[in-house]
Amino acid sequence: MFALYRKLIAASIRSQMQYKINFVTSAATTGMIMVLDFIILSAILYRFHDVVGWNIYEVGMLYGISSASVSLYRLFAPEINDFEKYIVQGELDQLLIRPVSPLLLLLTRNLDLSRVGGVVQGMSVLVVSLSGLAAEGKSIMGLVLFSPIAILSGGVIYFSIGLATAGVAFWTHQMKDMLTFTIYAPANASNYPIGLYPNWLKWLFFSAIPIAYMNYLPMLTLLGKGGAWFYPILTPVAAAIAFYFARMLWNVGIRHYHSTGS
């Protein structure tokens, strides 16, 4: 199955690389737009110094991980994020008649290469934050080693949320509005310490939309904010659990699918 994935994805990349200039400009624009987004956050922290005790570099760690993770998801799974059209326009029928799992086909159909800009932006914010923390005399060894794990786990968590939303769309037949609730707003929220939010939101971010495990929880430990030693281990564990449940929901949903018949 992995060999097949590689073959299909390579074809997808090759077809997109026919438009090299488009790739470069779109990735650069995405990166720049997201830099502007980070400027707002730094403007707030520049003026007010900290958010509930987290300074700019510490918030930068949260932001960098979240930003790189969500971009990773958008890079590899644009068709999951756009899944509504498959249900509404009945395009899923074409995928169901092929001898390969529809999920694999969806994942290999398309890559949104412009999101590379977002991954680069997130990692740049991480590098700046890490060097800032180092200049403050903190030990950053653990953070450097943990960052790739966090980004990958975060990518899986966002993917799972996206997949679960798509699974629910088999019943609701609409997904775009749901995504605001399940992906966009949480992605925005996870740029800042989750401890800020009202209890019901906090609860949500630790359970059904488990973004807290991606950056906030492990950073409590790694930045010395009173987290228990095992919090960083929970990051990949939460990602695996989220993926398991999302896959299950998706499988139930796809069995429920009725074509639009058009």
Place this chain on the structure above:
Amino acid sequence: MVYWRIIRKSYRRNLQYRLSHVINNVASSIFGLVFIAIWTGVLSGKQVYGPYDVKTMGYYIAICQSVLWMTTFMSPGLNVQIAVRSGAVSLDMIKPVHYLWYMLSQEFGRLLYNACYRSVPIGLLLGLAVGFFFPSDPFTYFWFILSLLLGTYVGMLLFYLAGISSFWTTEIRWVHLILLSLIFGLGGQMIPIDLMPGMIGEVAPYLPFSAMIYYPVMTLLELAPPYGMLVQAGWALVLTAVALLVTNIARRKLEIQGG
């Protein structure tokens, strides 16, 4: 009047989507709640800058999220680019109404719908979280409506200009994204622009983006500087001139893609 009819028709067309928008309103309000929580965390226990204590900032964000649905969340390019792609633009151009006002009326009908079914419910929902603000001077309501309309008008012209660039490029995805991030970055959506540091803080109040978000919100809060509406009106005039000029050039450039 013909433009009023177009506005009303476009409003009615949008009424079909009421239910799905109710769900979306709840989701949008979560954005507002997140912003409010962030500001509460930032401001609590700090020295107050200008008028922005926790309470005022809560009002600011709540009103802002509500105003966005009028002045900012418009159709990308006012859908000019779609007509350019399909060639339908040639039919729109020969209509006996001016193309610019025709497109603006269409969009304004949609925005009136937004005002009723988006801005008001979101304002009420967020009001439950931060409390309701009532201006002390009854004239403020009048100035607010005026400022809001000016902001909407400036916004529509900016989106229109992004859309009409498709006469030369056919693709406006990136132009639209850049415009949107300039509005969000410099318009005062997350942070009141007078709190922005350095150069940005000094320039942003005079850019058209602040006319769309910052000034309408501040007008309702009775915190707007007296020249605020001048900035709005100034940009409204300048952008009208530019839009008329570009429309004329575009009309001469009109090519239909063979299909």
